[in-house]
Amino acid sequence: MNFKSGQALLEICDVKNISISDAMLLREVQFLGSEEAEVIKKMEHAWEIMKKSARHALAKKIESMGGLIGGEAAKINNRRLTGNVSVCGNLMSKAIMYAMGVLEVNSSMGLIVAAPTAGSSGVIPGALLAIQEEMHFSDSDMIKALFHAGAIGYLIAHNATVAGAEGGCQAEVGSASAMAAAAITELLGGSPRQCLHAATSALSNLLGLVCDPIGGLVEAPCQQRNAMGVSNALVCAEIALSSIEHIVPFDEAVAVMYNVGRSLPNELKETALGGMAAAPSACSRCKKCP
Amino acid sequence: MYSTKEMSVFDIIGPNMIGPSSSHTAGALRIARLARNMVKRPIEEVTFVLYGSFAMTYQGHGTDKALVAGMLGFDTEDERIKESFTFAKEAGLKYQFKLDTNKVDVHPNTVDIQITVEGGETTTITGVSIGGGRAVLKKINGVEIDLSGDYYTVVIRHRDLPGVVAAVTDILSKYNINIAFMKLYRENRGTIAYSIIETDESLIEEIIDRIEELGNVFQAFLIEKL
Numbered sequence: 448m449n450f451k452s453g454q455a456l457l458e459i460c461d462v463k464n465i466s467i468s469d470a471m472l473l474r475e476v477q478f479l480g481s482e483e484a485e486v487i488k489k490m491e492h493a494w495e496i497m498k499k500s501a502r503h504a505l506a507k508k509i510e511s512m513g514g515l516i517g518g519e520a521a522k523i524n525n526r527r528l529t530g531n532v533s534v535c536g537n538l539m540s541k542a543i544m545y546a547m548g549v550l551e552v553n554s555s556m557g558l559i560v561a562a563p564t565a566g567s568s569g570v571i572p573g574a575l576l577a578i579q580e581e582m583h584f585s586d587s588d589m590i591k592a593l594f595h596a597g598a599i600g601y602l603i604a605h606n607a608t609v610a611g612a613e614g615g616c617q618a619e620v621g622s623a624s625a626m627a628a629a630a631i632t633e634l635l636g637g638s639p640r641q642c643l644h645a646a647t648s649a650l651s652n653l654l655g656l657v658c659d660p661i662g663g664l665v666e667a668p669c670q671q672r673n674a675m676g677v678s679n680a681l682v683c684a685e686i687a688l689s690s691i692e693h694i695v696p697f698d699e700a701v702a703v704m705y706n707v708g709r710s711l712p713n714e715l716k717e718t719a720l721g722g723m724a725a726a727p728s729a730c731s732r733c734k735k736c737p
Numbered sequence: 738m739y740s741t742k743e744m745s746v747f748d749i750i751g752p753n754m755i756g757p758s759s760s761h762t763a764g765a766l767r768i769a770r771l772a773r774n775m776v777k778r779p780i781e782e783v784t785f786v787l788y789g790s791f792a793m794t795y796q797g798h799g800t801d802k803a804l805v806a807g808m809l810g811f812d813t814e815d816e817r818i819k820e821s822f823t824f825a826k827e828a829g830l831k832y833q834f835k836l837d838t839n840k841v842d843v844h845p846n847t848v849d850i851q852i853t854v855e856g857g858e859t860t861t862i863t864g865v866s867i868g869g870g871r872a873v874l875k876k877i878n879g880v881e882i883d884l885s886g887d888y889y890t891v892v893i894r895h896r897d898l899p900g901v902v903a904a905v906t907d908i909l910s911k912y913n914i915n916i917a918f919m920k921l922y923r924e925n926r927g928t929i930a931y932s933i934i935e936t937d938e939s940l941i942e943e944i945i946d947r948i949e950e951l952g953n954v955f956q957a958f959l960i961e962k963l
Contacts, residue, residue: 478745490750561759562749597750601749666757
């Protein structure tokens with residue numbers, strides 16, 4: 448069993464009366480030629496790494512390789528816990544905190560899960576861990592959500608790209624945000640169609656997002672973009688679960704994202720030659736700017 | 738991003754890796770690990786020549802640590818990667834980095850790895866990190882190859898003569914090994930050739946020994962699936 452478009456995935460879900468996460472699990476069992484239990488175990492391992500990486504930055508101060516970030520997750524947590532009224536509410540501020548924390552771990556050569564890339568590795572754990580803690584889902588629910596996220600990411604990677612160097616940050620954080628938005632929509636009872644609408648909205652909202660790492664490092668503005676990506680995922684899940692449909696179907700949105708990526712100038716695709724990376728203050732902070 | 742080969746969910750939710758960059762850290766490690774597997778004798782010394790983006794930001798991305806970690810055989814999720822220089826010292830692995838920022842006609846994430854083994858023989862392998870932690874070896878001793886480590890792989894260095902390849906595939910069929918992809922490369926007609934065979938089933942040392950015993954085969958070795 449395989450699917451190479453959102454439309455084909457929906458047909459499989461309809462015919463077999465299964466969820467997107469089940470469809471992806473079935474595909475994987477066949478693809479790897481492994482037992483289902485083995486595939487699930489592999490995903491459990493990824494989830495354990497995600498949880499650990501999201502919480503690690505709260506426990507201790509981490510030094511990043513380039514020295515541009517460090518300590519941000521703890522600051523968000525402190526504000527959350529010291530009785531200041533959170534602008535975003537507890538769920539959203541936790542999601543932001545965890546997403547930023549993962550990027551701290553990543554930039555310090557800590558262990559993370561690239562999902563779909565290292566530069567966007569905060570979005571999915573940030574969204575899922577905040578939801579799990581606030582809404583009391585089990586780990587096996589979260590494993591299902593990861594298979595779901597994988598299905599969306601696979602469709603984007605197959606039909607477009609998830610590489611910042613090819614598509615800009617919309618391909619990294621945008622894809623991660625779409626993956627998280629769709630996974631959360633299923634987790635909270637949305638239909639496969641609603642899930643794809645959530646993914647479409649998430650991609651659409653971050654369309655054109657440039658990849659402009661300061662000093663060429665995966666630190667800033669990447670960390671705050673992950674916070675934005677996780678927020679966008681929650682927003683789009685809320686929209687889709689309210690039965691609001693996007694005008695453009697998912698497959699078209701993926702193609703649009705790819706086209707926008709191709710038309711972005713090279714300066715804005717991970718080369719550190721444009722965007723925030725080219726701002727005078729950014730250049731003065733890093734030794735290697737051209 | 739991935740050309741001919743299909744993706745697993747773990748290519749998307751994954752790789753599990755030491756940060757900060759799938760192409761500059763995890764991909765670099767995989768190149769070095771593939772290269773390490775292509776030499777049989779103990780490694781004495783390694784020189785890494787970095788090009789393009791690798792040469793520009795290798796320290797900030799820990800590319801140097803990842804390359805050394807790959808030479809030590811570490812996995813992408815091994816937390817020792819950050820301290821790989823220390824582990825290299827313990828293992829007696831000598832290494833150096835050279836930068837080549839002048840060459841422009843190369844993929845931005847390219848490294849040449851010159852490996853000298855005990856006895857002095859040097860093998861030079863060129864690898865490219867193609868995104869998402871995936872890596873491809875592009876050259877061995879100047880001969881163009883294309884090797885990803887996505888499959889169980891046997892690399893055979895042999896004389897470029899009729900019948901050698903047939904003898905090799907005969908052995909594989911006797912062991913019931915299905916060939917997924919097979920490519921042939923040669924330095925010059927009638928001289929040295931390389932056969933790279935990617936298979937669905939895992940290969941065992943016994944098969945490699947049988948291939949190595951064949952006439953006109955100089956060397957055969959296994960590349961583990963990464």
